Amino acid sequence: MQSRPLRITAYTLCSAAGDGRAATLAALRERRSGLTRNDFGPTPIATWIGRVAGLEQQPLPEQFAEWDCRNNRLAWRGLLADGFIQAAEAARDRYGADRVAVVVGTSTSSIGASEEAYTRLDADGRYPADLRRPIIHTPHSLGDFVQQVLGLTGVSVTVATACSSSAKVFAQAERLIRTGIADAAVVGGVDSLCGSVLFGFNSLELVSAEPCRPFDVERKGINLGEAAGFALLEKQAVRGPWLLGYGESNDAHHMSTPHPEGLGARLALTDALRRAELQPSHIDYINLHGTASQKNDEVEAKVVADMFPASTFASSTKGWMGHTLGAAGIVEAAISLLALDHQLLPGTLNAQTLDPACGPQIQRENAERKIRCALSFSFGFGGSNCVLVFGADR
């Protein structure tokens, strides 16, 4: 069963760089980073973070109180941006509530709520009463919440493959539409700051004490961020950019470091180009994974230098909002779609002197030009890789 391109009829994102497409586009254009000094939790480690302001003061509306937690508040912010809820509801009314699937990605979902419960256990060692809500202590908290908000009743799945999660959702949704299980799908991802990731990445010595500098020769590691993003995929629509293809693979190498030659990344890339029936020379823009970790950037730079012509413009946008982990796939998909829609190619913020491994493709400065095809790379823990191919509306 051959895959066919799908229209993306709505998309949005919310991160430290901005709430919604216009704010994000402005931040990209003006090279304004949303990274700030880490002030998360009672004993913050020395690093910078991409924190979305105001979540603490914005509980979910009463009817969704059961799902209330930082991660779902961030999901709600994302759903409210750019009229995404209205677009999804219109699709629901067009196709039927059972015909619009929900496939969303996260790495830690609402584990932050469980972390909080452990700091406020009662005398018997039980959860405090306000957090005895099972749905927010399981990974599917996110998918269940999104389905509930949008009034959908069909398939709802949460994908959790670390940093490739919300890229792989496009592939899974495409398969659901191709096989006729759904006519449209809400895809996306949400990850929020929590102790697990801040102290966890710190224990692996992967976080930087300064603002992250992707592909810089003196990069010191990653900055963690939080974000939400969503896209609506439809089989039948008359306008909107295209999901042209995707490629998935894994490294079979190590749980927390990439394959030294980027074996899995190359496979995912080749698979994605094959499905989209494109050659590397057709690719105008690549939004790289570019976390600013030593290993990722070194391997990724080599892959890009080996496989693409000098005319391909490649960059990492992590300097704007940090590494948003399970949301990175959708955030960077949305930035690739903004690049296609608004002729803005963001450079690599905070990179001063590029690593010698970088080829001519990797750019520090922004550029403005009309483009037709964009790729987004996402590579995760456990060696999980996903590459997405997007095309301009035509």
Add this chain to the structure above:
Amino acid sequence: MTLRVAIEGVSFWASRLPGWDIAQAVIRGEQAPPEAPSARPAPTLLAPTERRRAPDTVAVALEVAGRACEASGRKPSDLPSVFASTHGDTAISDYMCATLAGTPTLISPIKFHNSVHNAAAGYWSIGTGSLAPYTAISASQYTFAAGLLEAATQVVCEHRPVLYVVFDIESKGPLATVAASRGLFGAALVLAPPAQQQRTLILTTETVSSLDPTVARSAAAPLVADNAMAPCLPLFEVLAYSSPRTVRMCLSRSTALNVQVN
């Protein structure tokens, strides 16, 4: 829509049903379940130093994944895979939450990288050298049905066999009161494009006003009933017999997944 896939391999592991042969015999009423629970399976795919410290999730997932591949005669490294778990590694989540509440800077880096939902899938791919894509999903009480559907759509879309692995472990600590699951459990299937002489599954989704899933009734049912993955048991009860039957599972609040086993 209808998805048709062949079933090439089945495996099953619970502490009192340690293997598909025993589970089948207990389901059919041919033997009583062993009185004593078995020790957790050894993840022999891993390097000897890693075997002992492997989390239960990884140990049980690698066991059932390997057995299903053996039963199918397929080479593990050739198969894309779908890993599904309702709650993931709740033992590590309990450790992470407890450590963060007390001494956050002492988080173990190994526990942290094992805390990802795709840890079992990652170890499987490393152990087998498989570069074929895997995914790791969760969908609360609908996890088994959602994962089965994803595995079947991969078979149909990509015309290649796919390994489907499910597991849930015993929840620990305060987390166990909100993410309940008892015992160690895993099961796996190898699904493939249909060919002659093989059992097939025909999957259809159906919008329903009230869900009436098939209920597990065999002597195996009480042995896994408290595990979060228990909704998978009715399918395995049908697979234990050679006669055709249809199993109805819940895919969402108002969607059923009907699986006709031929």
